[in-house]
Amino acid sequence: MTTAAPSPVTSASTAQPALHALNLSRVYPSGEGQVQALAPFTHTFPPGLTAVVGPSGSGKSTLLNLLAGFDQPTTGQVLIGDTNLTLLDESARADFRLKHYGFVFQNHNLVSILTALENVEFPLTLAGLPPRERMARARELLALVGLEARGRHFPAQLSGGEAQRVAIARALAGDPGILLADEPTGNLDSKTGELVLSQLQTIARQGRTVVLITHDRDIAALADHHLQVRDGVVGVVD
Numbered sequence: 001m002t003t004a005a006p007s008p009v010t011s012a013s014t015a016q017p018a019l020h021a022l023n024l025s026r027v028y029p030s031g032e033g034q035v036q037a038l039a040p041f042t043h044t045f046p047p048g049l050t051a052v053v054g055p056s057g058s059g060k061s062t063l064l065n066l067l068a069g070f071d072q073p074t075t076g077q078v079l080i081g082d083t084n085l086t087l088l089d090e091s092a093r094a095d096f097r098l099k100h101y102g103f104v105f106q107n108h109n110l111v112s113i114l115t116a117l118e119n120v121e122f123p124l125t126l127a128g129l130p131p132r133e134r135m136a137r138a139r140e141l142l143a144l145v146g147l148e149a150r151g152r153h154f155p156a157q158l159s160g161g162e163a164q165r166v167a168i169a170r171a172l173a174g175d176p177g178i179l180l181a182d183e184p185t186g187n188l189d190s191k192t193g194e195l196v197l198s199q200l201q202t203i204a205r206q207g208r209t210v211v212l213i214t215h216d217r218d219i220a221a222l223a224d225h226h227l228q229v230r231d232g233v234v235g236v237v238d
């Protein structure tokens with residue numbers, strides 16, 4: 001008996017590599033001295049939704065930037081499956097990110113002159129997918145975030161929550177195993193924020209590793225796993 005392959009939209013199609021932070025730390029120069037933005041920290045981010053909370057300036061974005069390979073650690077490594085992200089040069093890191101990571105930020109950063117559908121299609125165009133395939137996939141992704149009826153709307157015609165859900169659909173275009181979200185609900189009222197969070201939960205339940213930075217404790221409470229950052233020290237909250 002043959003089993004149909006799972007749709008790439010409903011489950012992350014690539015084998016799910018674990019995301020490991022190994023003795024990861026970051027020290028920044030500050031005036032004459034230094035600031036330890038992140039103290040050495042070892043953790044495996046499991047598939048599912050991990051919320052990272054902590055006060056302003058505690059080191060959350062530093063952690064996310066290191067996990068993404070946007071910034072290089074002072075000590076330690078980021079391992080994704082067999083790949084040591086920290087040892088890759090900048091262009092190889094960018095390449096790896098394109099294939100394995102999706103990003104959602106506080107501002108949805110949608111292109112204002114493109115429709116919702118075209119915004120989701122955009123990374124697929126860059127990836128060289130033929131027009132028919134990329135439109136079909138963009139439609140599936142919009143449906144995944146419950147916005148199949150909004151494909152022709154421009155960002156200015158969408159609510160903040162809808163625009164953020166389009167941004168989530170766009171982040172999933174490359175079928176990444178890892179989704180990093182920095183305050184994606186920061187500009188939304190609490191009800192809309194919970195709706196966006198529920199989309200992230202759906203994505204996480206498909207086997208992806210989703211890391212969510214948030215100031216909002218109610219939003220964080222809905223995650224599967226919890227980390228707290230204080231003065232650069234990361235702790236697991238049970």
Ligand SMILES: Nc1ncnc2c1ncn2[C@@H]1O[C@H](COP(=O)(O)OP(=O)(O)OP(=O)(O)O)[C@@H](O)[C@H]1O
Nearest residue numbers: 028029035037054055056057058059060061062063
């Ligand atoms: N490029 C940099 N150079 C020097 N110091 C930095 C740099 N980036 C961050 N820092 C410092 O590192 C510490 C952690 O900053 P980080 O941005 O990670 O905090 P955060 O928890 O994300 O804050 P927020 O919630 O306000 O975004 C802060 O003291 C910050 O001033």
